[in-house]
Amino acid sequence: MENTAVVEVHDLVKRYPGASVRALDGVSVAFGRGSFTAVMGPSGSGKSTLLHCAAGLDRADSGVVRIAGEELSRLREPRLTEARRRRVGFVFQAYNLLDSLSVWHNVLLPQRLAGVRADRGWAEEVLRRVGLAGFERERPSRLSGGQRQRVALARALAGRPEIIFADEPTGALDLASGREVLGLLREAVERTGTAVVMVTHDPAAAAWADRVVFLADGRVVGELAAPTAEAVAGRMTAVSAR
Template identity: 60%
Template sequence: MPKIFSSSARPAAAPDRTAGSRPEAAVSLSSVTKVYGRGAATVHALRGVSVDIPRGSFTAVMGPSGSGKSTFLHCAAGLDRPTGGTVTLGGSELTGLDETRLTRLRRDRIGFVFQAFNLMPSLTVLQNITLPLRLAGRRPDRAWLAEIVERVGLADRTGHRPAELSGGQQQRVAVARALVTRPEVVFGDEPTGALDTVTAKEVLGLLRQTVDELGQTVVMVTHDPVAASYADTVLFLADGALADALTAPTAELVADRMSRLGAWA
């Protein structure tokens, strides 16, 4: 499970899971703070968050509205810069990179799946999937591309455009696009929020499969206890701080913990 540490004491880096200790971290946040505004309008979105997320794991991030979960994801994924503390992806400290290098890192080493799909309507399924590679000036690995297209169940839809697909199929395109660069981490921001229950379960099962069969690391923000139950671990945020972590979650356990976050301290 993700290791949560106080801001004052943090163990040294540990070897990966083959060494018989805790798994190597894919993403590490150390004493991360994020403050918006000034004076009376100051908002402390994150308050000294420290956590290691292991490679090859599925982590869900939950919390009530305003708890800081979206800010957590944005800082962890290099979409926003923390006010204080450090974020490390593999051996790269994101907080020390300029915007050009940060953009390159996000493009090459991070995958994103958003609630709104964010597909290009004029491009085919295959063109949408390979867009990150085209932007990076890279040619796709044909074997890998064929595998992920097959895994997401779109082998017979590669020539279609988004408007010709269902919502679930569009989100599968987004998942394939996130995987095509072989990213170190896939971040999902409410990836099933716009889907019906049955389709959401299909997409969540697909994300679970990428972890179990491909060794992918997935970090997903969600408000849904059922979605969170697909993860290995659920991190709970409250008032910008990590309140708790739950391993082997069920929807019932997650819902119960969420109901008590108001008194987490």
């Protein structure tokens, strides 16, 4: 794994209107190329807010976010959207697929929205790797939850992103399907050098990562390298008791 950071956030602060506390309160963290990081914490700790700000989906009130050295706070639309589409892939718990489109067109959609020529050969390879070769013409509504999440992962990988942000990607899946998706994320890290940042509440899912970053009350309160499910569960118990 390279040490070069693909995403850096420094001293991020984020408040939501009407909230009495900061969703993010001075968060600083970096995610290296070819690394797999899980982000965990109690409900309301700022996990998803961190992911959305680091990915450029939401803007922090203050602080710095850099993706591949490019500072997002300096970008205005549509350059921010362009940078996000060029460098970042997304996988969400709710899949965010369009049932009006086939699997194939869902996978190619981000590249078409970005106005770039789709690499059809790579898209075919990605679908093969996630076990969906032969499903190109199917509609997402005809697939199982695990298959739909694999389509979402193929869509994220098809653009050759430098980093994939995954928000509870196994939360709606059964145990076997969840393991398949986690294995595919692990493979993306090891075979393509893509960085993965995954928000999860599941210690077993976090154990697939290289490290776990723990949040509480909008702050980073610890990290765990080479995690096991047991070690993550123990640390989460301590974090939740703060």
